[in-house]
Amino acid sequence: xLDDQDRRLLRQLQASDTLNxxxxxxxxxxxxxTVSRRLARLERDGIIDGYGIVIDWRAxxxxxxxxxxxxxxxxxxxxFDAFIAAARKIPQVFEIQTFLxxxxxxxxxxxxxxxxxxxxxxxxxxxxxxxxxxxALMMVANVKNSESLAL
Amino acid sequence: xxxxxDLDRRxxxxxxxxGRASAGALGRALGLSQPATWRRVRRLxxxxxxxxxxxxxxxxxxxxxxxxxxxxxxxxxxxxxxxDFERAVSAIPEVQLVQHVLxxxxxxxxxxxxxxxxxxxxxxxxxxxxPGVGDVxxxxxxxxxxxxxxxxx
Numbered sequence: 001x002l003d004d005q006d007r008r009l010l011r012q013l014q015a016s017d018t019l020n021x022x023x024x025x026x027x028x029x030x031x032x033x034t035v036s037r038r039l040a041r042l043e044r045d046g047i048i049d050g051y052g053i054v055i056d057w058r059a060x061x062x063x064x065x066x067x068x069x070x071x072x073x074x075x076x077x078x079x080f081d082a083f084i085a086a087a088r089k090i091p092q093v094f095e096i097q098t099f100l101x102x103x104x105x106x107x108x109x110x111x112x113x114x115x116x117x118x119x120x121x122x123x124x125x126x127x128x129x130x131x132x133x134x135x136a137l138m139m140v141a142n143v144k145n146s147e148s149l150a151l
Numbered sequence: 152x153x154x155x156x157d158l159d160r161r162x163x164x165x166x167x168x169x170g171r172a173s174a175g176a177l178g179r180a181l182g183l184s185q186p187a188t189w190r191r192v193r194r195l196x197x198x199x200x201x202x203x204x205x206x207x208x209x210x211x212x213x214x215x216x217x218x219x220x221x222x223x224x225x226x227x228x229x230x231x232x233x234x235d236f237e238r239a240v241s242a243i244p245e246v247q248l249v250q251h252v253l254x255x256x257x258x259x260x261x262x263x264x265x266x267x268x269x270x271x272x273x274x275x276x277x278x279x280x281x282p283g284v285g286d287v288x289x290x291x292x293x294x295x296x297x298x299x300x301x302x303x304x
Contacts, residue, residue, distance in 0.1 A: 002213075010208065010213075013206045014205075014206055014208060016204075016205075016206070017202075017203035017204065017205070018203075018204060019170065019171050019204045019205075019206065045212075046209055046212055047208065047209055047212050047213060048206060048207070048208060048209070049207040049208065049209045050168075050169065050170075050206075050207045051169055051170035051171040051204060051205065051206055051207065052166075052167055052168075052170045052204070052205055052207055052297075053163070053166045053167055053170045053201055053202075053203065053204050053205070054201075054202045054203040054204075054205055055163065055167075055200060055201065055202065055300065055302075056199050056200055056201075056202045057300065057301075059152065059153055059198060059199040059200045059202075060152065060153060060155070060200055060301075061152040061153075062301065067250075067252065067259065084296075088296075088298065091299075091300070091301045091302075091303060092300070092301045093298055094297070094298050094299070094300035094301075095295070095296070095297055095298065096295075096296040096298065097220075097292055097293075097294065097295045097296070098292075098293045098294045098295075099220070099290040099291060099292060099293055100290065100291040100293055101288070101289060101290030101291055102288060102290065103290045106220070106290075110300060110301055135254065135255060136254055137222075137252040137253065137254035137255065137256060137259060138252060138253040138254060139250055139251075139252055140250075140251040140252060140253055141250070141251040142248075142249075142250055143237045143240075143241055143249035143250065143251055143258075144240075144241040144246065144247070144248060144249040145247075145248050145249075145250075146247050146248070147205065147207075147208075147247060148247065149208060149210065149213060149215055149263060150244040150245060151213065
């Protein structure tokens with residue numbers, strides 16, 4: 001179970017963009033040894049899944065981000081598995097989500113520009129198996145983007 | 152725009168798997184010295200490519216069992232201030248993501264809640280009463296997979 005100190009540490013941890021132990025300790029009002037010990041326990045208990053990075057794709061020349069909302073032809077029993085396995089092979093797909101609702105699968109796709117998007121859409125996306133319907137939402141701006149939980 | 156060489160790509164790929172990996176550990180995996188690795192990481196940070204290192208928390212283990220994506224269409228466009236809507240919706244703690252989009256909807260929201268009744272509370276009490284909210288579509292997230300993205304191409 002989590003105690004108040006764990007929650008305080010987790011709140012600081014999810015707000016941190018550097019994961020620097022010294023800075024975390026200062027903000028949570030703990031020693032670095034306490035922070036390290038508690039992090040190790042939270043990792044072991046599966047509260048912390050791991051650590052990753054945020055890449056700014058625009059800085060790498062990817063200025064177009066499109067959310068492709070896909071409805072699958074479910075008369076094929078392996079429609080989901082076959083579709084997702086094929087989507088994983090497209091490097092520009094950086095998120096694959098499955099849903100309960102009107103949309104079955106959503107692919108988040110990065111492209112350098114509209115011409116590149118058009119080419120990816122025709123050559124890689126429309127050739128994926130078992131698509132019944134597909135609809136695109138083009139990202140204009142990220143107004144808020146936070147993984148933070150209300151702990 | 153920053154061009155990556157092969158070592159940069161392998162560094163970013165390794166950091167995607169462990170964002171807390173030290174320069175020493177990364178260097179050993181890539182056959183680089185610790186200072187050379189540190190300089191490369193520093194350069195990627197300064198170029199804005201490596202924007203942040205983030206923890207990945209286990210939502211379910213922390214009691215957040217439901218993630219829902221909402222497509223929101225604003226009603227009576229022209230009368231509604233997008234700024235007002237964006238400010239109000241961003242202030243809701245359960246709303247993690249607010250994206251202005253083009254297409255069938257005007258906004259995409261990612262909402263994290265404890266369970267379905269909790270989600271319903273957020274939807275009815277916090278989101279539906281916001282100024283200008285028209286048509287709303289909910290899709291409950293079943294699974295989510297983050298891919299490395301186009302680092303290597």
